[in-house]
Amino acid sequence: MPPRRPDAAAVFPIVLTFGVGARNPAPPGRGPAWGRGTRMSAWGLGTADMGGVEVAVLAVFGAILGSFANVVIHRLPLEVSIVFPGSRCPHCQVPIRAVDNVPVLSYLLLRGRCRSCGGRISARYPLVELLMAILTVAVWSAFAGPLPRMAGLLFAFLMVVITFIDLDHQLILNRITYPGIAAGLLFSAAHGQIVPALLSAAGAAALIAAILVLSRGGMGGGDIKLAALIGAFLGWPGVAVALFLGFMAGGVVGIGLLALRLRGRKDAIPFGPALAAGALVALFWGEAIAAWYWP
């Protein structure tokens, strides 16, 4: 094996993880249910076998995925086709030309405005594209093998889409969670981890359902299915870390909104986005965080 050279590919994940143990070899057996033993390192994201070109290609692919995520976020709750018609300006309804529809770049070149009417385009579009680009490179770098990488990428995509639809509509769609749960179980089964994935999905759903019954509010039925989806993908201990972080984040945000009087005591806190954010952290660092509590 030739000596590893420090190139862009090696630097990027290290920057991403603040350099925390990016080169630690992964202990055997680590990883989500669909990728047990394929995690490249305990804390870092880094595989050193990614070249600069590979990182660039993945980032572009991820940005295109992010562009698709924007369409899904925008159109799926409205029950309109996500394929036709093409993207239009939200202000003047003029179809957006292909040259003006390049992820991230078009937004920067047009300075966040529509070419025809000059109306403001939300900065969220390029941010979602950028987020998916980063997550794509991160997943590729964190896991080995085509199937685990596809599973990780699908999971990251689902978490991003669910987060923004929930923020917009306070809704977690069955049309995302049901196929998502099935996909998570299939990927986990393909990796010989169907039992932990099933137990994690059922356990997480039961826990959220119990909280829902006890608290009578704050969360909705969609959160139960989201928890099952996270369990189906992450398995144990990832699902526990995701729920724990989700409760922490949801609680902090909820208390903050109350304190700032942005929300009343009766309003729902955005628990779905908190849970999804916790799940993304658990995707990359689940076992490492779990090891703090169950060494």
Ligand SMILES: [Zn+2]
């Ligand atoms: Zn316009």
